Amino acid sequence: MIYILLFFEFFKIGLFAVGGGLATIPFLQDLSDKTGWFTSQELVDMIAISESTPGPIGINIATYVGFKTAGIPGGAIAVTGIVTPSIIVIVLIAHYYMKFSEKPLVKSAFYGLRPAVVGLIGAAGFEVVKISLLNIDKFLETQTFTDLVNVKSLILFAVILFLSNKYKKHPIVYLVLAAIVGIMFKL
């Protein structure tokens, strides 16, 4: 019975959370209040872990909540629930996209969309640069400019930027390299 409920609750989240993993959080907060399956403190921990492990954040959170609620099958069922609406909606859209992508109306909509999406991704990239290279909290506290930039991270940034443009290896190579450097130099 709990499995059916779990599927249904995550199906609803998948259907109504528009715009990515973090959009699921208010829904999960609500689920915690309603069912008592997990506390808000547990939810905070689950979000922290989901953000510091590989994989889409929304899927990580769903797995974690499902596992906490109903063990290994619970994790699998919650994930199935959250992706089912995506599969249905996207398959429908993909079908029409392929059919109509050469029509003038659709073509001109995407003509405006593409540069804007690059801008959206740019904003996401800007956010990651800010988080990984700058210590804004520390700077506001001490007002010293040298505290603003995280020098070790900045050097790593420059090195990876150089290597990735020179050798064009698979992104995984640079991710692993950066993780090792992070551990060795206590970033």
Add this chain to the structure above:
Amino acid sequence: MKELWQLFIIFCRIGGFTFGGGYAMLPMIQKEIVEKRNWATDEEMLDYYAIGQSTPGIIAVNTATFIGYKRKGIIGAIVATAGMVFPSLVIITLIAAFFRNFQDYSIVRHAFSGIRVAVAVLILNAIIKMWKNSVKDWKGIIAFCGAFVVTAFTNVSPIIVIVASAALGIIINIKRIEAK
């Protein structure tokens, strides 16, 4: 059958090395789907992202579903999505079962500080490539800057940016395209 298995494995690899949300997987998708296999162009990737962002569900999953459907229909959509979520299922279940306060281990924190720097570089590279392929005139530059500024410095939802830029695209361009 072989291609379905390939879809599963590729998306496993992408899911297993996506750190920090849908946009962070863009460099992986670009490498695996666009460069290595020519399954989609950079422009199509942007279309999928726009659609994935403005439809229900998780962007990474929506993109995987889209590519899977394009390759192998509905079965392909399901298999690609299954691949995308499989690493999460395994990793999170292991952590939930065996580790307490995983995020507090100093080795995890240091590794992640490093990984975030690499993600920043990889996204930057991806954006430069996307820019070259999709921002072709001054109208594109305005759309790019507008979307960037609004998303980075205000709380306006990305969906509004997407709807507005699509509407602008239609208003500005439809006469020219129809005339061709």
